[in-house]
Amino acid sequence: MAAVLASAKPEFFALALLVYATVTFAMSYRVRVVLASMGEKLSLAQIVPHNLAGLLASDFTPARIGYFFTAFSLASTYKIKLEKTFVAIFGPQLFDFLIKAVSAAALTVFIVQRTGTANILINVVVIAAALAAILFAGLLVFHPPALERFAFLEGLPFASRAFGFIRRMHQHSDRILAVKVEVVCLTIATWTLKGLEWLLISRALGISVSGDVLHDLAFMMVLQGALTIIQFIPGPTMAGAGASEAAFAIALLPFGVPFESSVTFGFLTRMVMIIVDAFSLPVIIDYLHGHTLDKTMEQLGRMEH
Numbered sequence: 001m002a003a004v005l006a007s008a009k010p011e012f013f014a015l016a017l018l019v020y021a022t023v024t025f026a027m028s029y030r031v032r033v034v035l036a037s038m039g040e041k042l043s044l045a046q047i048v049p050h051n052l053a054g055l056l057a058s059d060f061t062p063a064r065i066g067y068f069f070t071a072f073s074l075a076s077t078y079k080i081k082l083e084k085t086f087v088a089i090f091g092p093q094l095f096d097f098l099i100k101a102v103s104a105a106a107l108t109v110f111i112v113q114r115t116g117t118a119n120i121l122i123n124v125v126v127i128a129a130a131l132a133a134i135l136f137a138g139l140l141v142f143h144p145p146a147l148e149r150f151a152f153l154e155g156l157p158f159a160s161r162a163f164g165f166i167r168r169m170h171q172h173s174d175r176i177l178a179v180k181v182e183v184v185c186l187t188i189a190t191w192t193l194k195g196l197e198w199l200l201i202s203r204a205l206g207i208s209v210s211g212d213v214l215h216d217l218a219f220m221m222v223l224q225g226a227l228t229i230i231q232f233i234p235g236p237t238m239a240g241a242g243a244s245e246a247a248f249a250i251a252l253l254p255f256g257v258p259f260e261s262s263v264t265f266g267f268l269t270r271m272v273m274i275i276v277d278a279f280s281l282p283v284i285i286d287y288l289h290g291h292t293l294d295k296t297m298e299q300l301g302r303m304e305h
Contacts, residue, residue, distance in 0.1 A: 004205060004264040012204035013268065019197040020272050023190050024052055030186040031070070034088040037175040040080050050074045052280035053287070054089070059274050067093075073287050091176040095187045103225025110222065111254050195221030201268050209255045227251060227266075244270075 025044070028051040032044055054070025071085035176183060198220040202208070209219050230244045248266035249259050257265075 001260055001264045001267065004260050007206070008264075008268075009204045009206075012200045013272075016197045016200040016204070016268075016272050017276060019193055019200060021276050023193045023197065024048065024055065024276060026186055026190045026193065027051055027055075030092050030183060030190075031074075031088045033179050033182050033186070034091060034176055035074075035080070035084065037179045038084050038087070040078070040084060042074075042078060046078070047074070049280050049283045050077065052277050053283040055273065056277035056280050056284065059270070059277055069284070069287075073283060076287065076290075087176065092183050092187060095184060096191075097229075099187065099191050100225045100229045103222045104229060106222045107226040107251065110219065111251065191221060191225060194224045197272065198224050198269060201272065202265060204268070205261055205265055207252075207257055207261055207265060209252075209257075223251060224269075 025048060028048045029044055031051060032042060032047050035042055035047075050073040051070050053073055054067045057066025057069040058064035060066065068086070068089060071082060071089045074080060074088075075082040075085045195217055199213075199217050202216070202220065209216050227244055227247050230247050245263050245266035249262040252262040252265070253259070
């Protein structure tokens with residue numbers, strides 16, 4: 001990896017940082033659109049630092065669950081109901097996950113074209129399970145009768161809190177559907193920009209799948225959507241660290257990319273996010289000065305009433 005980094009082109013890495021910064025602004029604007037649909041008028045300048053803080057927290061938490069810090073931080077700072085900020089974060093994420101599942105299917109097609117049909121059944125089952133999980137989560141949030149079908153589980157430990165929380169989200173989840181066109185367009189825009197970011201990182205390391213820029217951009221969009229699913233799998237590492245880098249090596253091997261270049265590629269995609277997200281560190285520190293875990297749990301508990 002040291003040898004690969006020593007020969008990297010820093011100008012492409014710098015451009016990747018700028019593109020990722022643009023991605024964070026687009027994500028923040030998406031949050032702004034959803035909050036505005038629920039009557040909460042915040043400027044982009046107000047939302048960006050808190051969105052970056054959530055992204056930074058997600059860089060160091062299993063399954064990137066730290067991104068929900070954005071919801072807590074916005075609710076606390078601007079006195080917004082927590083269920084509204086959760087809807088603004090969780091609702092659009094479902095569209096993101098849908099793109100990731102479709103990308104995984106497309107990446108499977110790319111790899112099968114190179115290597116044949118070995119183990120394709122396993123890939124199909126995994127992708128189908130991911131799509132089913134995303135659609136199920138979407139039904140629970142956007143279709144209240146679906147939640148009530150599982151009301152018999154409400155007696156389980158902590159289940160009543162979860163049911164109460166989702167029911168409060170139902171009061172606002174229809175607002176996402178009211179702005180679905182804007183949310184979908186912004187989600188596709190961020191996906192395209194992430195593909196461009198990864199293309200720039202690959203160029204920094206001299207990685208090219210086909211030699212054609214547009215084809216490589218499309219491939220990087222698919223690769224980004226597919227491999228970042230791993231970062232959301234619950235596990236004992238920070239945002240899937242290690243597992244996702246290994247996935248880079250496996251996914252790029254059929255395209256002739258050396259192991260050390262693939263792992264370095266995965267490492268740099270993570271570093272780009274951390275470098276930009278780190279500008280929000282003061283927001284996290286400020287929040288932790290005024291909040292404890294007990295107070296945060298109390299805030300969640302009050303949402304049931």
